[in-house]
Amino acid sequence: xxxxxxxxxxxxxxxxxxxxxxxxxxxxxxxxxxxxxxxxxxxxxxxxxxxxxxxxxxxxxxxxxxxxxxxxxxxxxxxxxxxxxxxxxxxxxxxxxxxxxxxxxxxxxxxxxxxxxxxxxxxxxxxxxxxxxxxxxxxxxxxxxxxxxxxxxxxxxxxxxxxxxxxxxxxxxxxxxxxxxxxxxxxxxxxxxxxxxxxxxxxxxxxxxxxxxxxxxxxxxxxxxxxxxxxxxxxxxxxxxxxxxxxxxxxxxxxxxxxxxxxxxxxxxxxxxxxxxxxxxxxxxxxxxxxxxxxxxxxxxxxxxxxxxxxxxxxxxxxxxxxxxxxxxxxxxxxxxxxxxxxxxxxxxxxxxxxxxxxxxxxxxxxxxxxxxxxxxxxxxxxxxxxxxxxxxxxxxxxxxxxxxxxxxxxxxxxxxxxxxxxxxxxxxxxxxxxxxxxxxxxxxxxxxxxxxxxxxxxxxxxxxxxxxxxxxxxxxx
Amino acid sequence: xxxxxxxxxxxxxxxxxxxxxxxxxxxxxxxxxxxxxxxxxxxxxxxxxxxxxxxxxxxxxxxxxxxxxxxxxxxxxxxxxxxxxxxxxxxxxxxxxxxxxxxxxxxxxxxxxxxxxxxxxxxxxxxxxxxxxxxxxxxxxxxxxxxxxxxxxxxxxxxxxxxxxxxxxxxxxxxxxxxxxxxxxxxxxxxxxxxxxxxxxxxxxxxxxxxxxxxxxxxxxxxxxxxxxxxxxxxxxxxxxxxxxxxxxxxxxxxxxxxxxxxxxxxxxxxxxxxxxxxxxxxxxxxxxxxxxxxxxxxxxxxxxxxxxxxxxxxxxxxxxxxxxxxxxxxxxxxxxxxxxxxxxxxxxxxxxxxxxxxxxxxxxxxxxxxxxxxxxxxxxxxxxxxxxxxxxxxxxxxxxxxxxxxxxxxxxxxxxxxxxxxxxxxxxxxxxxxxxxxxxxxxxxxxxxxxxxxxxxxxxxxxxxxxxxxxxxxxxxxxxxxxxxxxxxxxxxxxx
Numbered sequence: 010x011x012x013x014x015x016x017x018x019x020x021x022x023x024x025x026x027x028x029x030x031x032x033x034x035x036x037x038x039x040x041x042x043x044x045x046x047x048x049x050x051x052x053x054x055x056x057x058x059x060x061x062x063x064x065x066x067x068x069x070x071x072x073x074x075x076x077x078x079x080x081x082x083x084x085x086x087x088x089x090x091x092x093x094x095x096x097x098x099x100x101x102x103x104x105x106x107x108x109x110x111x112x113x114x115x116x117x118x119x120x121x122x123x124x125x126x127x128x129x130x131x132x133x134x135x136x137x138x139x140x141x142x143x144x145x146x147x148x149x150x151x152x153x154x155x156x157x158x159x160x161x162x163x164x165x166x167x168x169x170x171x172x173x174x175x176x177x178x179x180x181x182x183x184x185x186x187x188x189x190x191x192x193x194x195x196x197x198x199x200x201x202x203x204x205x206x207x208x209x210x211x212x213x214x215x216x217x218x219x220x221x222x223x224x225x226x227x228x229x230x231x232x233x234x235x236x237x238x239x240x241x242x243x244x245x246x247x248x249x250x251x252x253x254x255x256x257x258x259x260x261x262x263x264x265x266x267x268x269x270x271x272x273x274x275x276x277x278x279x280x281x282x283x284x285x286x287x288x289x290x291x292x293x294x295x296x297x298x299x300x301x302x303x304x305x306x307x308x309x310x311x312x313x314x315x316x317x318x319x320x321x322x323x324x325x326x327x328x329x330x331x332x333x334x335x336x337x338x339x340x341x342x343x344x345x346x347x348x349x350x351x352x353x354x355x356x357x358x359x360x361x362x363x364x365x366x367x368x369x370x371x372x373x374x375x376x377x378x379x380x381x382x383x384x385x386x387x388x389x390x391x392x393x394x395x396x397x398x399x400x401x402x403x404x405x406x407x408x409x410x411x412x413x414x415x416x417x418x419x420x421x422x423x424x425x426x427x428x429x430x431x432x433x434x435x436x437x438x439x440x441x442x443x444x445x446x447x448x449x450x451x452x453x454x455x456x457x458x459x460x461x462x463x464x465x466x467x468x469x470x471x472x473x474x475x476x477x478x479x480x481x482x483x484x485x486x487x
Numbered sequence: 488x489x490x491x492x493x494x495x496x497x498x499x500x501x502x503x504x505x506x507x508x509x510x511x512x513x514x515x516x517x518x519x520x521x522x523x524x525x526x527x528x529x530x531x532x533x534x535x536x537x538x539x540x541x542x543x544x545x546x547x548x549x550x551x552x553x554x555x556x557x558x559x560x561x562x563x564x565x566x567x568x569x570x571x572x573x574x575x576x577x578x579x580x581x582x583x584x585x586x587x588x589x590x591x592x593x594x595x596x597x598x599x600x601x602x603x604x605x606x607x608x609x610x611x612x613x614x615x616x617x618x619x620x621x622x623x624x625x626x627x628x629x630x631x632x633x634x635x636x637x638x639x640x641x642x643x644x645x646x647x648x649x650x651x652x653x654x655x656x657x658x659x660x661x662x663x664x665x666x667x668x669x670x671x672x673x674x675x676x677x678x679x680x681x682x683x684x685x686x687x688x689x690x691x692x693x694x695x696x697x698x699x700x701x702x703x704x705x706x707x708x709x710x711x712x713x714x715x716x717x718x719x720x721x722x723x724x725x726x727x728x729x730x731x732x733x734x735x736x737x738x739x740x741x742x743x744x745x746x747x748x749x750x751x752x753x754x755x756x757x758x759x760x761x762x763x764x765x766x767x768x769x770x771x772x773x774x775x776x777x778x779x780x781x782x783x784x785x786x787x788x789x790x791x792x793x794x795x796x797x798x799x800x801x802x803x804x805x806x807x808x809x810x811x812x813x814x815x816x817x818x819x820x821x822x823x824x825x826x827x828x829x830x831x832x833x834x835x836x837x838x839x840x841x842x843x844x845x846x847x848x849x850x851x852x853x854x855x856x857x858x859x860x861x862x863x864x865x866x867x868x869x870x871x872x873x874x875x876x877x878x879x880x881x882x883x884x885x886x887x888x889x890x891x892x893x894x895x896x897x898x899x900x901x902x903x904x905x906x907x908x909x910x911x912x913x914x915x916x917x918x919x920x921x922x923x924x925x926x927x928x929x930x931x932x933x934x935x936x937x938x939x940x941x942x943x944x945x946x947x948x949x950x951x952x953x954x955x956x957x958x959x960x961x962x963x964x965x966x967x968x969x970x971x972x973x974x975x976x977x978x979x980x981x982x983x984x
Contacts, residue, residue: 071841078840098831102838104845104864115845115862122841163867401830429834 017044024053024389031057031390031419035179039186042388043446047438050389050448051087057419058392059084062093065425068125071099072425091394091403094415094427099123100372101165108247113142116166124168125423126151138269139164139243143215147171151423156215156243157371164247167371168424169220176420177217177374178224184376185305185334187362188446194332199228204332206234207295209288209308211241217371218307235294237287244269292319296328303330310337313353313364314346320356327358336365336378368455372428374420377451380444384437385451392417393449395436396429398458406449411435413458414451433458490516490573492671494697495678496527498686508700510577510668521699521706528663528695529715530635539689540633540659545613548656549601551690556596558680561589566679570645570672578669579643579873581779581823588645588778595649595934603935604653607944613657616953624959631948633660633693634717637710639701639731640674641722641744642667643781648674650934650943651720656690658947663716666698701730713738717949720744742946744939747783747897748870749774751925752888754906755792758802767902768806770926772813774900775877776822776855777929784898784921784931787872788865790888793881800861803881804847807857811849814857814875825874828853832876835868851876865891885910894918897939900925 017040024045027033034042045053062084066076072093076082079092103119106112113133121128131149136142139156146152153171156164187194197204206225210218212234219241222234295304296319306316313335320328335357346352353364366379377385387393394415395404404410414434418426435452442450490510494501501524504517521528530536543551561567567589574585594600602610608631611617616628633655640647648664651674655662664674674696681691699706711719711734719731720742728743735741751774757767774786789810793803814822836851839858846866850856855875858866866878882888885906892899892914899914901907902925911922920940921931933943956963 074841075837096834096837098834099838102835102842104862105867106864118844119842399827399830 017041019045028056028060032176034390035176039183039188043386045389046447047440054392055087058090058417069425070122094429096429097431100167101163111137120168155217158246170423174220174224178221180375181221184378203230204303206305208236209312211238212236214241215243237291300328301330303332306335313337317353317356326355329358334363336367373418382442382444384442386446387449390419407438409437431458492516492518492698494519494524496695498682498692514576518698521697525709530661537661552596553598556593559592566676570676573672577671580781581826584779587820625961626955626958628953630951631658632951633658634949635661636718637663637716639665639721642670645673648677652677652694654944654947660947661693664696666696748787749784749898750896751786751789751900753791753902756903768809769813772810773926774928776814776817776875780873780875784928786928788869788878790880790882795881795883799881803859807859807879811857814855825853828874832871889913892917892919897921898923898928900928
């Protein structure tokens with residue numbers, strides 16, 4: 010099938026200059042990014058990962074030790090890097106008991122092993138809560154740590170620098186761009202454009218989207234991002250994981266909850282009661298006060314459907330101005346309404362390419378959007394790998410390969426960008442997507458690895474009951 | 488290699504393979520469509536279907552089982568050989584250990600063994616009625632009655648199918664066994680052997696096996712219905728429960744053998760002499776390594792009363808090395824390198840290796856491993872420890888060890904014996920169900936001892952009571968009030984509990 014062509018190109022000199030600083034490529038447009046042929050991209054990638062390895066191998070202690078164990082002292086091919094990719098457990102490998110005992114000194118020592126910055130001088134004496142610790146990191150180090158809730162509720166912490174969030178936000182702006190020529194799309198200009206962003210998540214938190222929101226408002230104006238929830242608290246989020254750990258230790262009833270967290274009870278109760286109303290109010294605000302305007306919306310597909318239904322109920326058509334975008338995450342639970350794409354177009358006024366399904370995770374400083382042919386395209390700054398989920402061996406970088414997705418993120422500057430995800434993918438290395446984007450891409454859906462591995466009704470009597478309790482319920486009962 | 492798994496229903500083998508399923512390690516297998524054969528698996532008429540079972544004496548049941556046992560020799564039984572071959576593809580267990588477990592199947596069908604199982608309820612109960620009289624004179628006769636039951640069995644050992652078969656036979660129940668994807672062969676092999684031996688026997692027809700994918704709503708909605716079955720016996724945790732939880736309703740009883748993990752508590756007497764220390768290390772190695780740690784009874788966490796100061800941690804390091812060495816030296820027939828070492832576990836362990844101030848890791852791969860928690864923190868992933876990997880936690884006192892015992896802990900291996908007896912009640916109050924001498928954790932016999940704290944055989948049955956109120960004349964209102972009654976008559980006919 011003939012591949013379309015965006016007509017854009019990237020000069021070789023741009024790539025050569027970016028080897029020492031791949032972040033320069035954050036300024037490429039989407040069309041430029043995906044105009045780079047696979048062989049050219051791989052040449053750049055090899056040079057850049059060699060640079061990253063040289064720069065960080067003696068500065069990130071966990072990488073140093075891993076390279077020692079694997080006896081790797083240089084990278085000659087892209088494949089050579091695979092044994093050095095950090096598994097997804099690394100960023101949550103600290104014992105949960107440290108949080109229980111407010112042992113932030115140990116937590117800092119642990120984080121110190123994952124970054125090239127020296128955290129040995131940080132005095133954690135005043136920290137009682139995770140929020141205290143995050144703020145201390147922000148105040149006294151170059152780090153603005155982000156977190157996410159991993160499987161089982163245990164939080165993972167990523168040692169991001171403050172500068173990383175500037176790059177992240179730039180890449181977010183890039184993903185909003187259409188790939189093809191779209192005359193209705195105008196890039197946002199700082200200091201001039203005031204395009205509101207609606208996000209169905211907390212405004213303030215340690216999650217990547219909240220960091221992005223913060224930078225967005227720095228660039229375009231305070232108050233431009235509308236969310237239903239002002240803040241999500243790290244300590245509250247961590248309670249779920251700590252409950253599970255405590256249960257394993259027979260101490261569920263003795264889980265120590267800091268009195269400052271307990272004081273949030275009232276706030277928690279209020280948020281719970283108000284959340285449906287707050288979300289509804291946000292929808293109302295969006296369709297009433299922003300109708301006809303250009304808006305950016307970032308939520309789940311469920312939020313998108315709700316918005317469409319809301320507009321249909323009000324008999325609204327083309328509710329938002331050209332140049333509006335709705336981004337939603339990949340994993341969707343639930344049934345898709347009939348004709349939802351057509352209904353969305355009609356109700357919201359969004360073109361198909363303005364409804365973007367994106368794949369991403371807190372471990373990568375980038376977003377991957379799904380093209381009109383249903384594939385996720387991987388930019389030149391991301392070095393993909395497909396691994397055998399059982400053995401960890403990498404599959405050949407040719408043809409079409411299905412397995413566990415891993416990558417090296419060249420945007421990572423002060424931490425190691427190599428990461429093995431918990432996702433199953435099929436990667437097409439031939440890179441001839443009909444949409445016109447060059448380079449290897451993920452075909453079709455990204456699924457949890459467990460779904461790909463089959464035998465999901467294997468039954469064992471060894472294990473634990475995994476009685477998850479809602480953290481909020483637990484605290485409210487105290 | 489034939490990966491076709493039939494349905495066995497009402498003494499017939501159904502080999503209409505129309506469905507393909509993915510198993511572990513990239514392999515797939517075929518089965519008939521269970522929806523087509525549900526009516527063969529269930530009893531359309533309970534009385535007609537089960538009444539022949541109640542014409543069997545207990546001795547006849549035992550005779551059947553003993554005869555069956557003679558045919559379960561792995562050397563000569565083609566169905567077991569087939570099951571063993573399939574096991575090499577789909578199970579987590581090492582090939583040679585799996586082979587040993589097949590060799591041991593027959594012992595469960597020996598008369599002495601079966602009598603032990605019977606004695607958990609009592610021969611009298613399984614023979615027929617057991618009489619007793621209440622204080623007001625009412626005479627009660629009680630007997631256990633088997634019921635139509637779905638058994639969602641665990642697959643981390645071929646013995647679970649055997650346990651289910653024996654219990655179902657003794658209790659005279661009607662079993663529909665859901666085959667797990669990690670042990671596809673043994674239930675079928677047992678059922679086919681029964682058919683070869685006695686195709687029309689009521690006990691043969693009462694043992695039915697099928698594979699269906701958990702969450703197949705079309706099938707499960709019809710199967711998990713009070714009109715079809717009385718009881719579900721579910722082994723394992725989320726994997727089995729998540730698909731059946733929505734069907735539990737009045738009329739449908741759930742017996743759940745929760746997932747468990749087991750631990751050891753080692754008192755400071757272990758450090759009395761070098762010889763004692765070596766013996767304790769060897770015993771712990773056995774509890775961790777035997778049958779490659781696949782059972783819920785296998786030790787995954789061990790509390791060591793070594794002390795937590797520098798001297799104590801040094802002692803713990805030395806002990807940990809001895810345990811690791813002991814694991815490597817276990818008899819090959821009982822314990823080997825893991826064929827598939829859990830990658831998630833490996834990555835968790837590898838992460839700990841970089842936290843040298845907090846964890847001392849020995850091994851941690853397919854050979855097995857010891858994770859010594861220098862800071863006293865249990866690892867957060869203890870429930871996935873496998874492949875002969877143990878987390879040793881140094882403590883200053885046994886009380887600290889007891890804090891780590893809870894309801895998910897089934898077995899607690901203890902050294903020395905004196906300590907085991909001293910802490911027995913505390914261990915139970917913390918939620919665990921079994922204490923055992925260190926080194927013997929894998930000798931648990933759930934058919935002959937309380938199974939995870941419950942009477943496994945008794946829970947299979949509905950306990951029927953037949954009340955005789957006439958022999959001792961239990962007063963009732965219509966025979967007139969006694970003199971001087973001031974409500975005493977009304978009290979007489981109301982249950983006094």
